[in-house]
Amino acid sequence: MALAFGDATLTYAQLDARANQLAHRLREWGVGPESRVGVCLERSLELVVSLLAVLKAGGAYVPFDPGYPAQRLTWMFQDARPTVLLAQEHLVPGLPPTGRAWCAWTRRRRRCRACPCMRPRASRCRTRSRTSSSRPAARAAPRAR
Numbered sequence: 001m002a003l004a005f006g007d008a009t010l011t012y013a014q015l016d017a018r019a020n021q022l023a024h025r026l027r028e029w030g031v032g033p034e035s036r037v038g039v040c041l042e043r044s045l046e047l048v049v050s051l052l053a054v055l056k057a058g059g060a061y062v063p064f065d066p067g068y069p070a071q072r073l074t075w076m077f078q079d080a081r082p083t084v085l086l087a088q089e090h091l092v093p094g095l096p097p098t099g100r101a102w103c104a105w106t107r108r109r110r111r112c113r114a115c116p117c118m119r120p121r122a123s124r125c126r127t128r129s130r131t132s133s134s135r136p137a138a139r140a141a142p143r144a145r
Contacts, residue, residue, distance in 0.1 A: 005045050015049065022053035029084050031059040038082035040064040040073075040091055050086045059083070066091045 002012040010018070031037055037054045039061045041047040054061040062080045064073060066088075074096040087095060 003045055003048055005043070008045055010045055010049075015052070018049045019052040019056055022049060023056035026053060026057040026059065026084060031057045031083055033058045035059040035084075036062050036080055036082045038062050038064050038077070038080065038085040038087075040066050040085065040087040040095060042066060042088060042091070044088070046088065054086075064095075066094070070094070070096065 001009050002015045003010040026037065031054070035058070037057075037059045039047070039050050039054065040063075041050060051061055062076070062082055064076055064085075068076075077096050085095070
């Protein structure tokens with residue numbers, strides 16, 4: 001067993017298959033090296049699948065905490081400018097409009113509406129920190145060699 005969350009579990013084969021499927025979809029939407037993908041998901045199997053898929057597609061994920069106030073999320077979206085946003089369906093109404101492609105995980109189907117490609121020096125994660133103006137700022141974390 002690779003993952004367990006609540007009553008749901010995924011084997012390594014299932015995790016790999018779901019991540020590959022989403023990675024292919026992300027590639028179709030233009031995600032590749034140096035692309036940023038917003039991830040706004042509560043803790044779940046979908047969160048792990050999404051992070052792995054973004055990395056397999058060659059992109060960098062930008063975590064957006066659904067518990068943040070709307071103004072902070074707006075600043076983060078403006079700063080990060082993600083190519084694609086991955087979110088759970090019930091969180092979408094509370095997110096600022098992005099003008100970007102997005103993919104919503106649904107509770108019923110546990111699927112998102114799937115050729116690994118990783119460059120060793122590309123960014124893998126964009127993290128947030130506060131600046132002196134209290135606005136969040138993005139920092140790129142390089143991939144490990």
